[in-house]
Amino acid sequence: MAKEYQVPFKLADPSLLHFDSCVGDKWVESKSGKRFEVLDPGTDQAWASCPASTVDDVPDAVETAHKAFEEFRKTTPRQRAKWLLKWYDLVTDAKEDLAQIVTHETGKPLAEARGELDYSLGFLWWFSGEAERIQGSVSQPAAPGRRVFTVKQPIGVAAALVPWNFPVAMVLRKVGAAMAAGCTMVVKPSPETPISALVLAELARRAGIPPGVLNVLTTDLENTPSLSEALCKHPLIKKVTFTGSTRVGKLIASHCAQGLKKVTLELGGNCPYIVFDDASLDQALDQLMALKWRHAGQACITANRIYVQSGIYDKFAAALKERTQALVIGHGSDQNTTLGPLTTPRSIDKAIAQVENARKLGAEVLMGGNRVTSRPGYFFEPTILSNMTKEMQITDEESFSPIAALYRFDTEEEAVKLANDTSMGLASYAFTKNVDRIWRLLENLEAGMVGLNTGNQSAAESPFGGMKESGYGKESGKDVAVQEYLVTKTGTLTVEGHF
Incomplete structure (x- = not known):
C-alpha cells in the first residue's frame, strides 16, 4: 500500500494523478513491492512515491507492448494521426496542471514549465502530420524486366530512457515519433520526474490510444542502471532511444550492441x-x-x-x-x-x-x-x-x-x-x-x-541531434525522426512480357 503524502499544489483535475507504473490498461506496483519518494527540489520534501521497478518487472511491460504492437502496426496512418491529435487536445487542456507537476518535480519556475508544455505540444502536432507522410519508392534498375520498390515498416517495440530536465518534452518527442511510425513503447522516466510521465500515460488512455502502446515503468536511482540494461537487452525491444550523459550513453550503446539494436543517443553538450x-x-x-x-x-x-x-x-x-x-x-x-x-x-x-x-x-x-x-x-x-x-x-x-x-x-x-x-x-x-x-x-x-x-x-520541425561524442540519430524534424523507428524493406519484381 502506497504511503499517503500531502501534495503541495492543487490541480483542476486531481484524477490525472497516478503513482503506480502503467502497463497495458493497468496501474501496477513493482513485483518487489518497494517504492521510492519523489522530492520537491525547492523544499527537499517528499510529496509522492512510485514503484521501484526492478528487472523482474521488465518482461511483463515489454511483452504487453509487443502484444499491442502486433495490432497497432496494422492501424492506418490516419488513425494514428487522429489519436495523436486527440492526445494533443487533452495535454493542452491539462497544461496548467502539468506545469504545476513539472515545477514540483524539476524545480523550474512555472513560466518555464509552461514553456516546456508549449514546446512539448509541438511534437504531438508535428508527428500527427508525419504519420501520413511515410512513403516508400519504386524504381527501374539496370537489369531489364525488373522493378525495385521499397516499403517502410515499424521496427517494433521501442524503449525510451528519459532524463529529468525536460520530462514532458522528452517523452512526447520520443513517443510521438514512435507512434507515428506504428511502434509501441516502454518509457522509463527519471527517478526525479516519474509523475509527469504517468500523467501523460493517463491522458493517452483518455485519448483512446490502445492499451500497451504507451507503457511507463518507474524506478529509483538504485535500480535505474539494471532496469535500463534489462530493457536494452530484452529480445523483443528492437529500438532504444536515450537522452542523457555521454558516459551513460556509451553504456547504453554497449548493451544494445549485443542484440544489434537500433539506437538513438542524444548526449552531452559542452x-x-x-x-x-x-x-x-x-x-x-x-x-x-x-x-x-x-x-x-x-x-x-x-x-x-x-x-x-x-x-x-x-x-x-x-x-x-x-x-x-x-x-x-x-x-x-x-x-x-x-x-x-x-x-x-x-x-x-x-x-x-x-x-x-x-x-x-x-x-x-x-x-x-x-x-x-x-x-x-x-x-x-x-x-x-x-x-x-x-x-x-x-x-x-x-x-x-x-x-x-x-x-x-x-x-x-x-x-x-x-x-x-x-x-x-x-x-x-x-x-x-x-x-x-x-x-x-x-x-x-x-x-x-x-x-x-x-x-x-x-x-518540433527542426532535426535535433549531435555529432562526435554527443551521440547519433535525430529526434524531431521532417522525415528523419520517424525514420529512426522504421525499417526499409526492398522488393524486387521480375516482369515478363513486353510493354
Whole structure:
C-alpha cells in the first residue's frame, strides 16, 4: 500500500494523478513491492512515491507492448494521426496542471514549465502530420524486366530512457515519433520526474490510444542502471532511444550492441557560445540570458563556454552581470521566481567543485559561486566566471548548473579552434553581423546544430541531434525522426512480357 503524502499544489483535475507504473490498461506496483519518494527540489520534501521497478518487472511491460504492437502496426496512418491529435487536445487542456507537476518535480519556475508544455505540444502536432507522410519508392534498375520498390515498416517495440530536465518534452518527442511510425513503447522516466510521465500515460488512455502502446515503468536511482540494461537487452525491444550523459550513453550503446539494436543517443553538450565584436550586443545578451539561466542551466544545449571577442569582452561581461543580478531566486511555484533550484543535490556539489577549480587556476568570480543556505532546497547562486582558460574543469565538463563561464578570444580562427576543442558536438552558437562569417561558422563549427544569431533553436520541425561524442540519430524534424523507428524493406519484381 502506497504511503499517503500531502501534495503541495492543487490541480483542476486531481484524477490525472497516478503513482503506480502503467502497463497495458493497468496501474501496477513493482513485483518487489518497494517504492521510492519523489522530492520537491525547492523544499527537499517528499510529496509522492512510485514503484521501484526492478528487472523482474521488465518482461511483463515489454511483452504487453509487443502484444499491442502486433495490432497497432496494422492501424492506418490516419488513425494514428487522429489519436495523436486527440492526445494533443487533452495535454493542452491539462497544461496548467502539468506545469504545476513539472515545477514540483524539476524545480523550474512555472513560466518555464509552461514553456516546456508549449514546446512539448509541438511534437504531438508535428508527428500527427508525419504519420501520413511515410512513403516508400519504386524504381527501374539496370537489369531489364525488373522493378525495385521499397516499403517502410515499424521496427517494433521501442524503449525510451528519459532524463529529468525536460520530462514532458522528452517523452512526447520520443513517443510521438514512435507512434507515428506504428511502434509501441516502454518509457522509463527519471527517478526525479516519474509523475509527469504517468500523467501523460493517463491522458493517452483518455485519448483512446490502445492499451500497451504507451507503457511507463518507474524506478529509483538504485535500480535505474539494471532496469535500463534489462530493457536494452530484452529480445523483443528492437529500438532504444536515450537522452542523457555521454558516459551513460556509451553504456547504453554497449548493451544494445549485443542484440544489434537500433539506437538513438542524444548526449552531452559542452556547447560554445561565440560573440564577435560586430554582433548586436543586446541580441547576444538577450539570447544568452534566456539560454543560460533556463532551468538553472540544466539543459544539454545550454551555453557552457562563452567566448567573447577581446574588443567587447569587458563591456559584455559588465552587461551580463548587470542583467544577471536582476534574477529572482525562489521556489518555482512563486510567480516572481526567475531562477529556481537545481533538480538534485549532487548538482550543487559539482557546481561548487567547478567554481573552486576555476578560482584556483586564476578565474575571477564576478558574482555568485556559492550554495544558497538561506532557504531549503537545492539552490545555487547564479554565477559568472571571467578570465577562463582551457585548463579549467568547466572547459571539458558540462556544468548543468547556473554558471556562466567567460573566455576571451581575438580572431575567428582562434574562436573556431577553441569551440571545436571538445569531444562533444551537440550545439554551437555564434553572433555576428558578417554574412560571410555566418556561413563559414555554419560549416566549420563541429556541432549537429548551429544557432546563428539565435539562442534556443530546438523545435518540433527542426532535426535535433549531435555529432562526435554527443551521440547519433535525430529526434524531431521532417522525415528523419520517424525514420529512426522504421525499417526499409526492398522488393524486387521480375516482369515478363513486353510493354
